């Protein structure tokens with residue numbers, strides 16, 4: 280198996296006041312779908328912008344002045360440093376305030392937090408990504424990490440499902456992956472009112488019929504709404520995936536992000552430090568996790 284060094288992670292906040300955010304400028308706001316925007320941020324401090332690293336699957340605490348903080352996954356890959364991309368769905372107080380902001384406005388960031396995907400373990404294996412809707416936000420960082428380090432992974436397969444083509448997050452980017460010859464990208468929509476969608480139509484688990492998967496060599500990374508877990512996890516188990524090779528990114532209400540407040544605990548685990556990436560094995564030992 281190939282070895283790589285752990286991605287160096289620059290975490291100045293953990294050595295000082297862990298609640299002190301660093302200021303970052305919004306350099307781009309891209310409307311992917313109504314109420315689902317991609318925000319590109321750059322730290323005001325150039326040294327921090329250049330030195331900040333994260334593990335795919337980690338998250339940030341994003342603060343909007345006057346509104347508060349919310350945990351948001353880092354959607355960009357550490358293989359593309361300099362800026363951070365966050366895919367944010369408009370939900371409540373913090374995200375509504377963020378949606379009122381403009382390019383060049385400044386937000387606060389602390390982190391990166393959480394365990395991230397176990398890069399050391401998955402290097403040298405096949406990768407299977409299965410995502411639905413906003414589940415693409417945490418997985419996208421690992422997708423691009425794998426594609427930017429293509430020689431370190433074997434077969435890469437991505438399955439993504441959305442309600443309709445108009446609802447598909449990262450649509451242009453994902454459609455362009457369908458043409459790549461070094462990976463398999465399977466996209467599906469529940470329905471296609473336009474009749475012009477050139478990919479699959481049907482529910483996400485149907486994509487398994489079109490993929491070549493060798494469970495003995497593969498790590499699966501799954502994220503999406505509960506319905507995705509319900510059907511996809513069973514399918515992976517039926518295929519014979521070992522329980523510790525099924526990785527899931529899970530969300531819990533969070534406040535501190537650093538294991539102090541207890542808001543995010545599931546059983547004896549804190550989602551903010553023991554997660555948000557858990558194996559299926561973790562999940563069956565802590566049934567309230569999913």
Ligand SMILES: Cc1cc2nc3c(=O)[nH]c(=O)nc-3n(C[C@H](O)[C@H](O)[C@H](O)COP(=O)(O)OP(=O)(O)OC[C@H]3O[C@@H](n4cnc5c(N)ncnc54)[C@H](O)[C@@H]3O)c2cc1C
Nearest residue numbers: 349350351352366367368370371372373374416530531532
């Ligand atoms: C590790 C992690 C990563 C996340 N990554 C992203 C991301 O990449 N993009 C994104 O858009 N969102 C992400 N979220 C979810 C986001 O943090 C919440 O939607 C957050 O509540 C938004 O803050 P708000 O102030 O706008 O909404 P709030 O005013 O806090 O809440 C809006 C509504 O969502 C409910 N809610 C709040 N938190 C949760 C939760 N964890 N689970 C279920 N319901 C909840 C509230 O009860 C309320 O009904 C992530 C959450 C976690 C824990």
Ligand code: FES
Nearest residue numbers: 534536540541551
């Ligand atoms: S969010 Fe405070 S302990 Fe996890």
